[in-house]
Amino acid sequence: MGHLGARDLAVTVPSRTLLEGISLDLRPGEILAFVGPNGAGKTTLLRALGGVVRPARGSVLLDGIPLSTLEPTARARALTLLAGAPPPPGAMSVREVVALGRFPHRAWYDWRRRPDDATATETALSQVGLSDAADRPFESLSSGEAQRAWIALAVAQGVRVMLLDEPTSHLDVRYAHDVLALLRALARAGATVGVVLHDLAQAGAYADRVALLAQGRLVATGSPDDVLRPQSLRDAYGIDFEIVATRAGPRAYPAYL
Amino acid sequence: MALAAIVFGALALGLLVGGTTIAPAALAHALFHPRDGGDVGTIVWALRLPRIAIGAFVGAALAVSGFLLQGMLRNPLVDPFLTGVSAGAGAAIAIGVALGAASVALPAIGFVAGLATAFLVAALARRGSGLDAERLILAGVSLSALFSAIVALALTHLAAGNSAEVLAWLAGSLAGRGWTELAWTAPYLVVGFALAALVVPALGTLRAGNDVARALGVDLPRVQWLILAASTLLAAAAVTLSGIVGFVGLVVPHLARRLVGSDPRWALPASAALGSALVVVADAASRALFPPTEIPLGVLLAIVGVPAFLYLYLRPSGAARLWGT
Numbered sequence: 001m002g003h004l005g006a007r008d009l010a011v012t013v014p015s016r017t018l019l020e021g022i023s024l025d026l027r028p029g030e031i032l033a034f035v036g037p038n039g040a041g042k043t044t045l046l047r048a049l050g051g052v053v054r055p056a057r058g059s060v061l062l063d064g065i066p067l068s069t070l071e072p073t074a075r076a077r078a079l080t081l082l083a084g085a086p087p088p089p090g091a092m093s094v095r096e097v098v099a100l101g102r103f104p105h106r107a108w109y110d111w112r113r114r115p116d117d118a119t120a121t122e123t124a125l126s127q128v129g130l131s132d133a134a135d136r137p138f139e140s141l142s143s144g145e146a147q148r149a150w151i152a153l154a155v156a157q158g159v160r161v162m163l164l165d166e167p168t169s170h171l172d173v174r175y176a177h178d179v180l181a182l183l184r185a186l187a188r189a190g191a192t193v194g195v196v197l198h199d200l201a202q203a204g205a206y207a208d209r210v211a212l213l214a215q216g217r218l219v220a221t222g223s224p225d226d227v228l229r230p231q232s233l234r235d236a237y238g239i240d241f242e243i244v245a246t247r248a249g250p251r252a253y254p255a256y257l
Numbered sequence: 258m259a260l261a262a263i264v265f266g267a268l269a270l271g272l273l274v275g276g277t278t279i280a281p282a283a284l285a286h287a288l289f290h291p292r293d294g295g296d297v298g299t300i301v302w303a304l305r306l307p308r309i310a311i312g313a314f315v316g317a318a319l320a321v322s323g324f325l326l327q328g329m330l331r332n333p334l335v336d337p338f339l340t341g342v343s344a345g346a347g348a349a350i351a352i353g354v355a356l357g358a359a360s361v362a363l364p365a366i367g368f369v370a371g372l373a374t375a376f377l378v379a380a381l382a383r384r385g386s387g388l389d390a391e392r393l394i395l396a397g398v399s400l401s402a403l404f405s406a407i408v409a410l411a412l413t414h415l416a417a418g419n420s421a422e423v424l425a426w427l428a429g430s431l432a433g434r435g436w437t438e439l440a441w442t443a444p445y446l447v448v449g450f451a452l453a454a455l456v457v458p459a460l461g462t463l464r465a466g467n468d469v470a471r472a473l474g475v476d477l478p479r480v481q482w483l484i485l486a487a488s489t490l491l492a493a494a495a496v497t498l499s500g501i502v503g504f505v506g507l508v509v510p511h512l513a514r515r516l517v518g519s520d521p522r523w524a525l526p527a528s529a530a531l532g533s534a535l536v537v538v539a540d541a542a543s544r545a546l547f548p549p550t551e552i553p554l555g556v557l558l559a560i561v562g563v564p565a566f567l568y569l570y571l572r573p574s575g576a577a578r579l580w581g582t
Contacts, residue, residue, distance in 0.1 A: 076474025104474035
């Protein structure tokens with residue numbers, strides 16, 4: 001459970017084609033990182049995978065069922081899309097925000113709260129290490145803490161598939177590590193994680209597989225070592241890359257000089 | 258509990274205050290023995306009870322309407338008249354008076370025109386299957402400006418007696434309203450409050466923004482149309498009953514959120530309760546301050562309410578911000 005697949009996906013807007021011929025799979029227990037230059041279609045692909053953007057052709061399958069046939073709440077019990085860093089909600093505690101994750105587990109007009117709503121909320125808070133901050137105003141959280149709180153919301157939501165659009169691009173290296181390590185722990189516990197990353201080093205270090213996009217097409221999918229090669233990266237980004245030896249093995253870095 | 262006590266106290270005050278002084282004991286007797294008749298019975302049952310009932314419903318309707326729109330647009334400056342309900346109704350009533358329409362027909366004319374204006378604003382604000390917040394605000398503000406201009410034009414050309422009728426309506430008042438008017442608007446109030454209750458859980462998720470709400474499985478277009486329908490019906494019913502009573506729909510939601518927090522499960526009922534109490538008390542004051550003259554309700558609320566609100570919210574100690582706690 002938690003298998004998300006794209007089959008020959010195309011997304012168009014009136015004037016042009018944003019994505020063309022995308023087929024790929026996100027599997028339970030794995031982090032799949034989407035990389036590629038700005039405008040390559042990473043965010044559009046993530047939104048199509050999350051059911052926010054309706055594809056012009058092809059389909060997105062969640063455990064074999066077309067995503068477009070699911071009711072919004074049924075979809076939200078299985079899959080969520082976290083868009084970048086949402087603006088912090090005012091006048092809400094961290095716990096209140098995380099508790100919103102229980103919305104799809106009730107009828108949409110139901111005011112009541114059940115005991116398992118509170119249990120799920122507290123479990124999610126402790127899983128991301130924010131139990132002590134639960135009563136603080138959400139606005140008082142640092143960027144890194146806020147990102148963990150949004151992930152806690154997805155955990156409380158009980159989804160098997162988490163799609164995240166650049167969750168680390170505004171974080172310093174330490175908080176970026178926090179967030180990516182948390183995502184890796186969730187994946188190891190069985191979650192399916194798809195994440196857009198700009199930092200190729202982060203993608204190489206944390207992703208199980210990498211999907212490289214350029215100009216609306218999927219250039220390569222595979223293990224980080226297979227995809228993050230100087231030649232394919234140069235084709236995608238238009239600048240030179242060189243191999244740098246690191247403790248974790250050889251890695252491709254932009255040849256800035 | 259505290260809110261229920263506030264509402265109850267406001268209703269009692271509204272019953273006690275009026276042109277004729279009635280002892281509380283006689284008042285209670287008339288209230289609980291409606292068949293006894295007599296002058297006191299008539300005053301209580303035909304004048305004061307319908308008036309406080311209308312005041313309570315107008316206050317609750319305006320406050321809930323404003324709360325819904327502020328929550329959907331996440332904009333603290335929005336009030337129930339954003340969608341053009343009051344301006345459209347005002348223009349139609351001014352035109353109706355100019356054309357010699359009978360006074361009894363004016364509320365119905367205003368109601369229909371208010372709904373029609375909101376419908377036009379919604380049509381302009383449509384994007385895809387849902388609503389666009391910026392388009393809604395722009396369409397509402399510009400159509401309101403247009404219809405206000407029509408009202409001003411009508412006022413400058415109406416005979417003095419006729420313009421007074423329009424002005425009285427624009428200033429907002431509960432004078433002369435009775436059970437008939439309330440019965441006539443009751444269906445719209447019922448539907449409006451029911452729709453408002455329906456969207457409360459979704460409104461809670463909208464506090465975190467549209468993207469998060471969508472990710473939580475909120476059917477945004479459906480919720481947006483329900484919110485717009487509820488707030489429009491409530492505002493149109495209130496405008497029909499009382500003319501234009503400003504301030505309540507803008508300010509009461511802020512007070513409610515400050516008292517009980519931003520969760521609509523608490524803040525929406527609190528808005529309704531505070532709105533009721535505020536309008537009933539203000540109406541009692543409008544009758545009691547300078548008898549036998551009544552100060553128009555909308556005018557009184559603005560003159561007393563705005564400075565009080567500004568003091569509470571904008572004083573340098575900064576105890577509060579407009580949006581939030």
